[in-house]
Amino acid sequence: MLADISDPTVKQLRSKITQIMRAIRAQTPPLASMALASTAKGSEIWEGCIDGESIKRVVIYLRSSGCSWAMKPSSDGTPVFKAGCLDCEHSVAGTTFGRAIPAATYVKQFEKEFVKYQDYSEYPMLCVYNEGSMLNEAELPAEARRDILKLIAENKNIKSVILESLPEYITEPILDEARTILGDKYLEVGVGLESCDPMVRHLAINKPFTLQQFEETAKLIRKYCHLLSYILVKPSFLTEKEALQDSLNTVQYAFDVGSDVVSIEPLNIGEYAMSGALNRLGLYRVPWLWTVLEVAKKSHTLGETRLGGYQFAPKYENFAQNCPNCTLRVKEAIVQYNSTNDIAHLTGLTCSCQDEWREELNKDYPYIVDRVQQYVELLGKEYL
Ligand SMILES: [Zn+2]
Numbered sequence: 001m002l003a004d005i006s007d008p009t010v011k012q013l014r015s016k017i018t019q020i021m022r023a024i025r026a027q028t029p030p031l032a033s034m035a036l037a038s039t040a041k042g043s044e045i046w047e048g049c050i051d052g053e054s055i056k057r058v059v060i061y062l063r064s065s066g067c068s069w070a071m072k073p074s075s076d077g078t079p080v081f082k083a084g085c086l087d088c089e090h091s092v093a094g095t096t097f098g099r100a101i102p103a104a105t106y107v108k109q110f111e112k113e114f115v116k117y118q119d120y121s122e123y124p125m126l127c128v129y130n131e132g133s134m135l136n137e138a139e140l141p142a143e144a145r146r147d148i149l150k151l152i153a154e155n156k157n158i159k160s161v162i163l164e165s166l167p168e169y170i171t172e173p174i175l176d177e178a179r180t181i182l183g184d185k186y187l188e189v190g191v192g193l194e195s196c197d198p199m200v201r202h203l204a205i206n207k208p209f210t211l212q213q214f215e216e217t218a219k220l221i222r223k224y225c226h227l228l229s230y231i232l233v234k235p236s237f238l239t240e241k242e243a244l245q246d247s248l249n250t251v252q253y254a255f256d257v258g259s260d261v262v263s264i265e266p267l268n269i270g271e272y273a274m275s276g277a278l279n280r281l282g283l284y285r286v287p288w289l290w291t292v293l294e295v296a297k298k299s300h301t302l303g304e305t306r307l308g309g310y311q312f313a314p315k316y317e318n319f320a321q322n323c324p325n326c327t328l329r330v331k332e333a334i335v336q337y338n339s340t341n342d343i344a345h346l347t348g349l350t351c352s353c354q355d356e357w358r359e360e361l362n363k364d365y366p367y368i369v370d371r372v373q374q375y376v377e378l379l380g381k382e383y384l
Helices: 008-024 034-038 105-116 141-155 172-182 198-205 211-224 240-256 272-281 290-303 327-340 356-363 366-381
Strands: 042-050 054-062 125-128 161-166 186-194 226-233 261-266 304-307
Touching: 008 198, 008 272, 034 240, 034 356, 042 125, 042 327, 054 105, 054 304, 054 327, 125 141, 125 366, 141 172, 141 366, 172 186, 186 198, 186 211, 211 226, 226 240, 226 290, 240 261, 240 356, 272 290, 272 366, 290 304, 290 327, 290 356, 304 327, 304 356, 327 356
Parallel strands: 054 125, 125 161, 161 186, 186 226, 226 261, 261 304
Antiparallel strands: 042 054
């Protein structure tokens, strides 16, 4: 029988998942030294596309005190883990485990990474992430946010800026201020929608906001800038077939409620995340790249999409993949797509492993709630 998220069985299941997830997070190694708080997690260059033109973008990852949804503030650095989004490991890993980072330290982190890329005419798009919510002032103090945005505003070669936040921290005054500081730069605010299915959001992802909240935030963001929605392909507990259908539905929904851009993100396995725990028990395989391509091809006419899933380091087996014969070829095609938005790069790709993928799509599995219940029992034996 189909269940509703308000059913007592589902509620109990969610509470058990929360306990297990906290136990999984508790194994996350702490920072080697608190001195690292003045150093960003890192930065890298990705491909991108602005108005049909291939560009490079710089992505800066600030080191934070931890995402508020995955971790409570802690004055002495003793971590108090929350469940958070089940497949998000970086919300906690590499952070100060809840110990606040002063505004000036954040600005220092940013400056040190920012100056590594001297000529931004080569990198007209800049993404600044704090592995949580850039607009949550408990994570990133307002002074730090303003100073960082001012530094970006001063660089005339940067045309486009991307920030991310949970909806609850996206307020009118903050958007208005960011808009004013950045002047005429293109600004995207990214929100992790992940799925539009209430049961998937509830059990398989553990999102902290409802679709109604998302829709209200979408309207607010669009008043000041552009909305980027992230879609998670194959959250923990989902089968390949469910994942494909869920992502297709979610991309459609994301555009229907006003997303300017949708980023289709296949899940990467995190050692200290639900996917890692399930994978070790043989209960989770990363999404097939064929699934990712199918979502991209069927959604292409709906609006601008970007694709994840081309990463392969450091652990190849933790990223979306097909078979060893075609995985790198398909990943390269994804990079080409992201640089051009030209869907031709994703059509016509074939490999004999597609038969195996189709076979998986046709397999029958127990109903999601019954299946999650079975998996949770097995996880409970490991973690509780
Ligand atoms: Zn293959």
